[in-house]
Amino acid sequence: MKIVSISYWRLKDRYYRLVGLRCQDCSTEYFPPVYKCRKCGSLKLNDTEMPKSGKVLTYTILQETMKGFEDQEPLLLGIVRLTNGVKILAQIVDTPVDHVHIGDRVKAVFRRVKADGESGMIYYGYKFVKA
Ligand SMILES: [Zn+2]
Structure with missing residues (x-):
């Protein structure tokens, strides 16, 4: 139960505002966030509201x-x-x-x-x- 609560609080802004990521190289958007763009492999990903x-x-x-x-x-x-x-x-x-x-x-x-x-x-x- 404790682990669930910690991850919930860490991620709550993301879930409140539906914040995902947008690839700066190819503009593909992701939610939930990914570590690197699945389309072009870029690591340049910025927060973006869905x-x-x-x-x-x-x-x-x-x-x-x-x-x-x-x-x-x-x-x-x-x-x-x-x-x-x-x-x-x-x-x-x-x-x-x-x-x-x-x-x-x-x-x-x-x-x-x-x-x-x-x-x-x-x-x-x-x-x-x-x-
Ligand atoms: Zn990309």
């Missing part, structure tokens, strides 16, 4: 989830293609799971991800809703 909208590429519905997410079942986990082409794994919320379809336009919102019952900490992060 666009906040995209389309549902595919999704899966989880009837059972991990501990701490039971109150969100059934949970819809999608792959969203952002307007810059980056594919991002994200929860899609605020819509009954059978009303989400491939190709739907979605936008990023910031929500409670889970509450840790032991520490009382509440984790926030990005999710997507239908646009």
